[in-house]
Amino acid sequence: MMDGGSQPRCIMIIAGEASGDQHGAKLVKAVQRRAPDTFFCGIGGRAMARAGVRIVVDAAALSVVGITEAVAKIGTLLSGLSRAKRLMAGLRPDLLILIDFPDFNLRAAAFARRNNIPVLYYISPQLWAWRRGRVKKIKALVDHMAVILPFEAEFYERHGVPVTYVGHPLLDGIHPAPPPPGASEENGGGTSAPVLGLLPGSRDKEIRRHLPLLLDAAAILKKDFAPMRFLVSQASSVDGGVIQRIVQAHPVKEAVEILDGPVEYVLRRSRLVVAVSGTVTLEAAIAETPTLIVYRVSPVSYLLAKTLVRVDHIGLINLIAGERIMPELIQQDASAANIAHRVAALINDPNALAEMKQKLAAAGKRLGRGNASDRVADIALHLLGHKDRP
DSSP: OOOTTOOOOEEEEEEOSHHHHHHHHHHHHHHHHHOTTOEEEEEEOHHHHHTTOEEEEEGGGTOOOSHHHHHHTHHHHHHHHHHHHHHHHHHOOSEEEEESOHHHHHHHHHHHHHTTOOEEEESOOOTTTSOTTHHHHHHHHOSEEEEOSTTHHHHHHHTTOOEEEOOOGGGTTOOOOOOOTTOOOOTTOOSSSOEEEEEOOSSHHHHHHHHHHHHHHHHHHHHHSTTOEEEEEEOTTSOHHHHHHHHHTSTTGGGEEEEESOTHHHHHHOSEEEEESSHHHHHHHHTTOOEEEEEOOOHHHHHHHHHHOOOSOSSHHHHHHTSOSSOEEEGGGOOHHHHHHHHHHHHTOHHHHHHHHHHHHHHHGGGOSSOHHHHHHHHHHHHTTOSOOO
């Protein structure tokens, strides 16, 4: 707790993605447990709003994937940045907390620096993958980095940036979600009717690009595994109507069930999942659910990324493990036929599925021990002038 005579503090927080909104909400609650009078405002989504943050810009309006997609939304992004700057100028928050979303957040950090507002950056941009030169900008603009992947701390220490490895927030208070009414579990296999989870992304544009592809693969698989069922995860950040319309228009619709709720609902009931690359693949790793990663962006975004990206894998758990535990099908390789072929090969090879589960369990242990949000809350209070920090 803060000293009894201290004034309530104001923290501005910016999260521009669905996963950042969830992690931001956990962090807000962790700070409030220590300093209940703290006022939060900023940019986020429904999770942060429920946690008590006064939302001035809805993060869903800013969320983009790929370089060309960002260009198409430049007007919306600039408008959101302008509102964030006006809020900082008028409110003069005691601390600015930034969560991922680097192209937007580094501009917000520059404004905060000019106005003597301390900056805590939680969940690092993937500088180790591409645009490493931005580490100089972070060093100049950010007071402290709180990183969630084990190799990120070494990267920042090497460049002289104050950093703390806090572990991954997905492990915070982790416990199995209760299954939806009438659900049965299959994870582990052994039934005559395998269940395949389809995780098409957390943004409407990702859904439109990937869900038809995943359903086409499902239709191919139905020819060889007639009783097969398919579970589609509907993230809280997407328009459920988009998923409903795509599924209902597809010939395989009778074998598809849409689950609106925690992704654990799908992970626990699936023998394996096909997942669009993102945070959800770490959730699958933590659940030890065998996963095939797929991803597509616009051709221009892909060509630019191929030139700039310096890593061997796009799956975060593969990067952490240093090997391709989860197979990856990217861009033109992510065809319905290739997806169906890879899934069928795994279903027909229980030993391969078991080996993947074992490797996921080992890699998952490297994500930390939980309570990341509490550690970041301690750093935030330290930057606010709180005396104690573990």
